[in-house]
Amino acid sequence: MRSIPLILVFVLAVAIGATVIGMPAAVEYPSGYRSWQHVKSMIIQPGHPLEDPFGGIHHIYANPKALDGLRSGNYESGAVFVFDLLDFTDRDRTIVEGERKRIDVMQYDPDRFSGTGGWGFDTFVGNSKSERVDQNVVNACFDCHQSAAKSNYVFSQYRQ
Amino acid sequence: MRSIPLILVFVLAVAIGATVIGMPAAVEYPSGYRSWQHVKSMIIQPGHPLEDPFGGIHHIYANPKALDGLRSGNYESGAVFVFDLLDFTDRDRTIVEGERKRIDVMQYDPDRFSGTGGWGFDTFVGNSKSERVDQNVVNACFDCHQSAAKSNYVFSQYRQ
Numbered sequence: 001m002r003s004i005p006l007i008l009v010f011v012l013a014v015a016i017g018a019t020v021i022g023m024p025a026a027v028e029y030p031s032g033y034r035s036w037q038h039v040k041s042m043i044i045q046p047g048h049p050l051e052d053p054f055g056g057i058h059h060i061y062a063n064p065k066a067l068d069g070l071r072s073g074n075y076e077s078g079a080v081f082v083f084d085l086l087d088f089t090d091r092d093r094t095i096v097e098g099e100r101k102r103i104d105v106m107q108y109d110p111d112r113f114s115g116t117g118g119w120g121f122d123t124f125v126g127n128s129k130s131e132r133v134d135q136n137v138v139n140a141c142f143d144c145h146q147s148a149a150k151s152n153y154v155f156s157q158y159r160q
Numbered sequence: 161m162r163s164i165p166l167i168l169v170f171v172l173a174v175a176i177g178a179t180v181i182g183m184p185a186a187v188e189y190p191s192g193y194r195s196w197q198h199v200k201s202m203i204i205q206p207g208h209p210l211e212d213p214f215g216g217i218h219h220i221y222a223n224p225k226a227l228d229g230l231r232s233g234n235y236e237s238g239a240v241f242v243f244d245l246l247d248f249t250d251r252d253r254t255i256v257e258g259e260r261k262r263i264d265v266m267q268y269d270p271d272r273f274s275g276t277g278g279w280g281f282d283t284f285v286g287n288s289k290s291e292r293v294d295q296n297v298v299n300a301c302f303d304c305h306q307s308a309a310k311s312n313y314v315f316s317q318y319r320q
Contacts, residue, residue, distance in 0.1 A: 034197070034198070034320070035197050037194070037195055038194070038198035038219065038221075040257055041201055041217065041219065041257060042254060042255065042256055042257065043203070043254060043255035044253065044254055045253040045254065045255070046253070047253045048252070048253035048254060051253075057201065059198065059201065061198075092208070093204065093205040093206070093207045093208035093211075094202060094203060094204055094205065094208060095202065095203035095205070095255070096202055097200055097201060097202065097319070100320070127320060159257070160194070160260070160287060
């Protein structure tokens with residue numbers, strides 16, 4: 001039996017929305033982001049139009065340059081935000097965090113990402129530092145973030 | 161009309177659960193805690209037995225010594241946790257953070273707080289660095305935290 005060409009496996013994987021391992025990420029995995037500044041949190045519940053793929057409790061983290069940008073409104077190259085999405089359990093009048101579903105990363109580098117407002121985007125599945133959803137995420141993310149063009153494509157606002 | 165003695169004002173304020181300003185705090189206000197490690201978050205909803213006073217979305221922050229303690233199980237003097245309690249709005253299948261209700265602080269200093277497992281406790285109302293609920297908070301906090309004696313009176317667990 002002939003083996004299936006690798007390119008076909010890849011194309012199929014993307015076509016069915018499967019996770020992809022080993023392709024270069026659009027942005028680097030944000031090592032150590034859990035110790036960055038926690039900016040804010042929010043829950044998207046079942047039945048919300050954005051439930052797929054954003055249902056869960058998410059926390060936003062900012063590295064020092066991203067935090068400076070939140071305060072000043074201007075971002076330096078190297079600013080990175082992480083959208084850390086966890087499952088949750090809603091039971092007995094509590095909502096408790098569950099497993100990590102994915103992290104979404106946006107990294108500012110206007111030379112590298114000139115076509116998307118200076119920001120690169122990527123997604124890492126679960127706790128993986130390499131497994132990603134597919135390669136269309138940059139444009140999909142930017143399409144939505146364009147509605148925040150006035151705040152440099154960043155949805156979060158600084159809060160005390 | 162004779163003025164009301166100050167001590168009576170204080171006793172009344174405590175008796176009715178009013179906020180108290182100007183008394184020495186059991187522990188110091190945790191300056192800069194918003195940049196400490198975000199440990200975890202949880203929501204306590206209306207109708208939960210702990211709704212008063214813990215209803216809201218809370219975030220737990222740990223200073224470096226507290227983070228070391230979470231990992232090792234042993235705490236050094238100076239470890240501090242903050243329980244940062246915010247109001248929330250539950251609307252249109254989202255839960256969004258609101259104003260800060262209070263922060264609760266626990267600080268490890270076994271010499272100073274030998275009667276309460278080595279931990280001192282205090283509460284700061286809203287965004288105030290000096291306004292507190294009353295002076296009974298140390299024992300009230302410890303009464304509940306005793307159920308976590310096996311983990312050095314700390315409820316939170318380290319999560320990735």
